[in-house]
Amino acid sequence: MSDTSPILPEGAKVVICIRGLRNAFGEEGEQQQVIHDKLDLDVKRGEILGVVGGSGTGKSVLMRSIIGLQTPEDGEIEVLGENMIGREEDEAKNIRRRWGILFQNGALFSTLTVAENVEVPLREYFHLSPTLMDEIAGYKIAMAGLPADAAPKFPSELSGGMVKRAGLARALALDPELLFLDEPTAGLDPIAAQNFDELILSLRDKLDLTVFLITHDLDTLYAICDRVAVLADKKVVAVGTIEQLLALDHPWIQEYFNGPRGRAAAAA
Numbered sequence: 001m002s003d004t005s006p007i008l009p010e011g012a013k014v015v016i017c018i019r020g021l022r023n024a025f026g027e028e029g030e031q032q033q034v035i036h037d038k039l040d041l042d043v044k045r046g047e048i049l050g051v052v053g054g055s056g057t058g059k060s061v062l063m064r065s066i067i068g069l070q071t072p073e074d075g076e077i078e079v080l081g082e083n084m085i086g087r088e089e090d091e092a093k094n095i096r097r098r099w100g101i102l103f104q105n106g107a108l109f110s111t112l113t114v115a116e117n118v119e120v121p122l123r124e125y126f127h128l129s130p131t132l133m134d135e136i137a138g139y140k141i142a143m144a145g146l147p148a149d150a151a152p153k154f155p156s157e158l159s160g161g162m163v164k165r166a167g168l169a170r171a172l173a174l175d176p177e178l179l180f181l182d183e184p185t186a187g188l189d190p191i192a193a194q195n196f197d198e199l200i201l202s203l204r205d206k207l208d209l210t211v212f213l214i215t216h217d218l219d220t221l222y223a224i225c226d227r228v229a230v231l232a233d234k235k236v237v238a239v240g241t242i243e244q245l246l247a248l249d250h251p252w253i254q255e256y257f258n259g260p261r262g263r264a265a266a267a268a
Protein backbone atom coordinates (compact mmCIF):
# COMPACT_ATOMS: atom_id res chain seq x y z
CA MET A 1 0.00 0.00 0.00
CA SER A 2 1.01 3.61 -0.33
CA ASP A 3 2.71 5.08 2.71
CA THR A 4 1.20 8.50 2.19
CA SER A 5 -1.48 9.48 4.61
CA PRO A 6 -4.25 12.02 4.08
CA ILE A 7 -3.51 13.42 7.56
CA LEU A 8 0.01 14.47 6.67
CA PRO A 9 0.66 17.45 4.47
CA GLU A 10 1.51 16.54 0.89
CA GLY A 11 5.27 16.17 0.53
CA ALA A 12 5.87 16.08 4.32
CA LYS A 13 9.58 15.83 5.00
CA VAL A 14 10.91 12.41 5.90
CA VAL A 15 12.93 12.49 9.12
CA ILE A 16 13.67 8.77 9.41
CA CYS A 17 14.35 6.86 6.22
CA ILE A 18 15.19 3.15 6.36
CA ARG A 19 15.98 1.06 3.29
CA GLY A 20 16.84 -2.62 2.99
CA LEU A 21 17.46 -3.09 6.71
CA ARG A 22 18.73 -6.49 7.80
CA ASN A 23 19.29 -7.47 11.41
CA ALA A 24 20.25 -10.97 12.53
CA PHE A 25 21.66 -12.58 15.65
CA GLY A 26 24.08 -15.50 15.78
CA GLU A 27 26.55 -16.92 13.26
CA GLU A 28 25.54 -17.03 9.63
CA GLY A 29 23.92 -20.39 8.84
CA GLU A 30 20.86 -22.34 9.85
CA GLN A 31 21.07 -21.29 13.50
CA GLN A 32 21.06 -17.60 12.65
CA GLN A 33 17.97 -15.71 13.79
CA VAL A 34 17.03 -13.17 11.15
CA ILE A 35 14.91 -10.40 12.71
CA HIS A 36 14.62 -7.96 9.81
CA ASP A 37 15.20 -8.55 6.12
CA LYS A 38 14.83 -5.89 3.41
CA LEU A 39 12.84 -3.69 5.80
CA ASP A 40 11.88 -0.23 4.51
CA LEU A 41 10.22 2.56 6.51
CA ASP A 42 9.74 6.31 6.30
CA VAL A 43 8.75 8.46 9.28
CA LYS A 44 7.50 11.90 8.33
CA ARG A 45 8.13 15.16 10.10
CA GLY A 46 5.51 16.04 12.67
CA GLU A 47 3.74 12.71 12.73
CA ILE A 48 3.15 10.30 15.58
CA LEU A 49 3.98 6.95 14.02
CA GLY A 50 2.83 3.91 15.97
CA VAL A 51 4.89 0.75 15.47
CA VAL A 52 3.07 -2.52 16.16
CA GLY A 53 3.74 -6.19 15.66
CA GLY A 54 3.57 -9.47 17.55
CA SER A 55 5.99 -10.15 20.38
CA GLY A 56 9.49 -10.74 19.07
CA THR A 57 8.88 -9.25 15.62
CA GLY A 58 11.75 -6.84 16.25
CA LYS A 59 10.14 -3.52 17.21
CA SER A 60 12.76 -2.77 19.86
CA VAL A 61 15.59 -4.00 17.62
CA LEU A 62 14.29 -1.62 14.94
CA MET A 63 14.36 1.29 17.37
CA ARG A 64 17.81 0.30 18.59
CA SER A 65 19.04 0.24 14.98
CA ILE A 66 17.70 3.73 14.33
CA ILE A 67 19.32 5.19 17.44
CA GLY A 68 22.62 3.43 16.82
CA LEU A 69 22.54 0.84 19.63
CA GLN A 70 22.35 -2.04 17.16
CA THR A 71 24.56 -2.27 14.08
CA PRO A 72 22.58 -3.75 11.21
CA GLU A 73 24.04 -6.42 8.92
CA ASP A 74 22.85 -4.47 5.90
CA GLY A 75 20.75 -1.52 4.82
CA GLU A 76 20.65 2.25 5.10
CA ILE A 77 19.31 4.40 7.92
CA GLU A 78 19.05 8.16 7.67
CA VAL A 79 17.82 10.23 10.61
CA LEU A 80 17.22 14.00 10.32
CA GLY A 81 19.11 13.93 7.03
CA GLU A 82 22.17 12.19 8.51
CA ASN A 83 23.42 8.73 7.66
CA MET A 84 23.48 6.74 10.90
CA ILE A 85 25.58 3.77 9.89
CA GLY A 86 29.32 3.69 10.54
CA ARG A 87 29.51 7.22 12.02
CA GLU A 88 32.42 8.25 14.21
CA GLU A 89 31.44 8.64 17.88
CA ASP A 90 31.73 12.45 17.94
CA GLU A 91 29.57 12.75 14.81
CA ALA A 92 27.02 10.31 16.23
CA LYS A 93 26.97 12.31 19.49
CA ASN A 94 25.98 15.45 17.60
CA ILE A 95 23.10 13.64 15.96
CA ARG A 96 22.02 11.95 19.22
CA ARG A 97 21.45 15.29 20.91
CA ARG A 98 18.64 15.96 18.44
CA TRP A 99 16.42 13.19 19.81
CA GLY A 100 15.07 11.98 23.13
CA ILE A 101 14.31 8.42 24.14
CA LEU A 102 11.93 6.96 26.67
CA PHE A 103 12.86 3.32 27.24
CA GLN A 104 10.27 0.77 28.30
CA ASN A 105 10.95 0.84 32.06
CA GLY A 106 11.94 4.50 32.16
CA ALA A 107 15.64 3.50 32.48
CA LEU A 108 16.22 6.08 35.19
CA PHE A 109 19.40 5.97 37.27
CA SER A 110 18.15 4.66 40.62
CA THR A 111 20.81 6.48 42.66
CA LEU A 112 19.94 9.89 41.16
CA THR A 113 16.93 12.06 41.93
CA VAL A 114 14.43 12.91 39.19
CA ALA A 115 16.08 16.31 38.69
CA GLU A 116 19.55 14.74 38.54
CA ASN A 117 18.30 12.20 35.99
CA VAL A 118 17.01 15.02 33.79
CA GLU A 119 20.35 16.79 34.16
CA VAL A 120 22.36 13.79 32.87
CA PRO A 121 21.96 14.64 29.16
CA LEU A 122 22.45 18.36 29.92
CA ARG A 123 25.81 17.61 31.57
CA GLU A 124 26.85 15.52 28.58
CA TYR A 125 26.54 18.47 26.22
CA PHE A 126 26.77 21.71 28.21
CA HIS A 127 28.71 23.30 31.05
CA LEU A 128 25.99 25.13 32.94
CA SER A 129 25.82 26.55 36.43
CA PRO A 130 24.03 24.38 39.00
CA THR A 131 21.28 27.02 39.30
CA LEU A 132 20.60 27.06 35.57
CA MET A 133 20.74 23.26 35.45
CA ASP A 134 18.13 23.04 38.23
CA GLU A 135 15.96 25.61 36.46
CA ILE A 136 16.01 23.69 33.19
CA ALA A 137 15.36 20.38 34.98
CA GLY A 138 12.41 21.97 36.82
CA TYR A 139 11.00 23.23 33.54
CA LYS A 140 11.27 19.80 31.88
CA ILE A 141 9.75 18.11 34.94
CA ALA A 142 6.76 20.47 34.71
CA MET A 143 6.49 19.86 30.95
CA ALA A 144 6.23 16.13 31.62
CA GLY A 145 3.29 16.84 33.94
CA LEU A 146 5.03 16.12 37.24
CA PRO A 147 4.62 18.30 40.31
CA ALA A 148 7.66 20.34 41.38
CA ASP A 149 8.04 18.23 44.52
CA ALA A 150 8.92 15.23 42.32
CA ALA A 151 12.31 16.81 41.49
CA PRO A 152 14.19 15.75 44.67
CA LYS A 153 12.61 12.28 44.78
CA PHE A 154 14.40 9.07 43.85
CA PRO A 155 12.85 6.70 41.24
CA SER A 156 11.98 4.19 44.00
CA GLU A 157 9.71 6.85 45.55
CA LEU A 158 7.64 7.29 42.37
CA SER A 159 4.57 5.49 41.01
CA GLY A 160 4.84 3.71 37.65
CA GLY A 161 3.16 6.63 35.88
CA MET A 162 5.51 9.10 37.53
CA VAL A 163 8.55 7.04 36.48
CA LYS A 164 7.37 7.27 32.86
CA ARG A 165 6.90 11.03 33.20
CA ALA A 166 10.34 11.40 34.76
CA GLY A 167 11.80 9.40 31.85
CA LEU A 168 9.92 11.68 29.49
CA ALA A 169 11.28 14.78 31.25
CA ARG A 170 14.79 13.41 30.69
CA ALA A 171 13.97 12.63 27.04
CA LEU A 172 12.92 16.29 26.62
CA ALA A 173 16.06 17.67 28.30
CA LEU A 174 17.86 18.67 25.11
CA ASP A 175 14.80 20.10 23.27
CA PRO A 176 14.63 17.16 20.85
CA GLU A 177 13.19 17.26 17.34
CA LEU A 178 12.41 13.58 17.52
CA LEU A 179 11.05 11.44 20.35
CA PHE A 180 11.39 7.65 20.60
CA LEU A 181 8.96 5.97 22.97
CA ASP A 182 9.13 2.24 23.70
CA GLU A 183 5.79 1.04 25.08
CA PRO A 184 5.16 4.20 27.11
CA THR A 185 1.80 3.09 28.50
CA ALA A 186 2.80 -0.50 29.38
CA GLY A 187 2.02 -1.19 33.03
CA LEU A 188 -0.10 1.93 33.51
CA ASP A 189 -3.73 1.79 34.58
CA PRO A 190 -6.18 2.90 31.85
CA ILE A 191 -6.61 6.41 33.26
CA ALA A 192 -2.86 6.98 33.65
CA ALA A 193 -2.36 5.57 30.14
CA GLN A 194 -4.96 7.93 28.68
CA ASN A 195 -3.38 10.88 30.49
CA PHE A 196 0.02 9.90 29.15
CA ASP A 197 -1.38 9.65 25.60
CA GLU A 198 -2.83 13.14 25.93
CA LEU A 199 0.50 14.45 27.19
CA ILE A 200 2.35 13.01 24.18
CA LEU A 201 -0.17 14.51 21.80
CA SER A 202 0.01 17.94 23.39
CA LEU A 203 3.85 17.88 23.50
CA ARG A 204 3.96 16.89 19.83
CA ASP A 205 1.74 19.86 18.97
CA LYS A 206 3.47 22.38 21.24
CA LEU A 207 7.05 21.34 20.54
CA ASP A 208 6.63 20.38 16.89
CA LEU A 209 7.98 16.89 17.58
CA THR A 210 8.07 13.80 15.44
CA VAL A 211 7.26 10.70 17.50
CA PHE A 212 8.29 7.08 16.87
CA LEU A 213 6.12 5.11 19.26
CA ILE A 214 6.33 1.36 19.84
CA THR A 215 3.16 0.10 21.48
CA HIS A 216 0.84 -2.82 22.05
CA ASP A 217 -1.81 -0.42 23.30
CA LEU A 218 -4.72 -0.26 20.85
CA ASP A 219 -6.24 2.70 22.69
CA THR A 220 -3.02 4.66 22.13
CA LEU A 221 -3.03 3.81 18.43
CA TYR A 222 -6.58 5.06 18.01
CA ALA A 223 -6.15 8.09 20.25
CA ILE A 224 -2.92 9.66 19.07
CA CYS A 225 -1.21 7.93 16.13
CA ASP A 226 -1.38 9.58 12.71
CA ARG A 227 -0.14 6.43 11.03
CA VAL A 228 0.71 2.91 12.13
CA ALA A 229 3.52 0.71 10.82
CA VAL A 230 3.00 -3.04 11.12
CA LEU A 231 5.99 -5.34 11.60
CA ALA A 232 5.51 -8.92 10.44
CA ASP A 233 7.42 -11.41 8.32
CA LYS A 234 10.70 -9.55 9.10
CA LYS A 235 9.45 -6.39 7.36
CA VAL A 236 7.15 -3.44 7.67
CA VAL A 237 4.27 -5.10 5.85
CA ALA A 238 2.05 -2.00 5.89
CA VAL A 239 2.02 1.64 6.95
CA GLY A 240 -1.04 3.85 7.02
CA THR A 241 -3.93 5.17 9.03
CA ILE A 242 -5.86 2.52 10.95
CA GLU A 243 -8.64 2.90 8.40
CA GLN A 244 -6.17 2.15 5.60
CA LEU A 245 -4.78 -0.84 7.50
CA LEU A 246 -8.25 -2.24 8.11
CA ALA A 247 -8.83 -2.36 4.37
CA LEU A 248 -5.91 -4.77 3.99
CA ASP A 249 -6.21 -8.49 3.83
CA HIS A 250 -3.22 -9.32 6.07
CA PRO A 251 -4.19 -11.96 8.68
CA TRP A 252 -2.24 -10.44 11.61
CA ILE A 253 -3.61 -6.95 10.88
CA GLN A 254 -7.16 -8.25 10.70
CA GLU A 255 -6.80 -10.26 13.90
CA TYR A 256 -5.16 -7.37 15.75
CA PHE A 257 -7.53 -4.58 14.77
CA ASN A 258 -10.68 -6.66 14.35
CA GLY A 259 -10.29 -8.89 17.40
CA PRO A 260 -12.40 -8.10 20.48
CA ARG A 261 -9.83 -5.69 21.94
CA GLY A 262 -9.36 -3.94 18.61
CA ARG A 263 -13.11 -3.46 18.21
CA ALA A 264 -13.44 -2.19 21.77
CA ALA A 265 -10.65 0.37 21.18
CA ALA A 266 -12.29 1.49 17.93
CA ALA A 267 -15.63 1.98 19.69
CA ALA A 268 -14.14 3.94 22.60
Ligand SMILES: Nc1ncnc2c1ncn2[C@@H]1O[C@H](COP(=O)(O)OP(=O)(O)OP(=O)(O)O)[C@@H](O)[C@H]1O
Binds near residue numbers: 025035054055059062
Ligand atom coordinates in the same frame (compact mmCIF):
# COMPACT_ATOMS: atom_id res chain seq x y z
N1 LIG B 1 21.07 -8.66 21.73
C1 LIG B 1 20.35 -9.69 21.26
N2 LIG B 1 20.92 -10.89 21.05
C2 LIG B 1 20.20 -11.93 20.56
N3 LIG B 1 18.90 -11.85 20.23
C3 LIG B 1 18.29 -10.68 20.42
C4 LIG B 1 18.98 -9.54 20.95
N4 LIG B 1 18.09 -8.50 21.01
C5 LIG B 1 16.92 -8.99 20.56
N5 LIG B 1 17.03 -10.28 20.20
C6 LIG B 1 15.95 -11.12 19.65
O1 LIG B 1 15.36 -10.40 18.60
C7 LIG B 1 13.96 -10.68 18.55
C8 LIG B 1 13.19 -9.37 18.48
O2 LIG B 1 13.32 -8.73 19.75
P1 LIG B 1 12.60 -7.35 20.08
O3 LIG B 1 12.89 -7.07 21.51
O4 LIG B 1 12.97 -6.35 19.08
O5 LIG B 1 11.08 -7.75 19.88
P2 LIG B 1 9.78 -6.85 20.09
O6 LIG B 1 9.01 -6.87 18.82
O7 LIG B 1 10.18 -5.52 20.62
O8 LIG B 1 9.03 -7.73 21.18
P3 LIG B 1 8.04 -7.34 22.40
O9 LIG B 1 6.79 -6.84 21.78
O10 LIG B 1 7.86 -8.65 23.09
O11 LIG B 1 8.74 -6.29 23.25
C9 LIG B 1 13.64 -11.54 19.77
O12 LIG B 1 13.54 -12.88 19.35
C10 LIG B 1 14.83 -11.34 20.66
O13 LIG B 1 15.09 -12.49 21.43
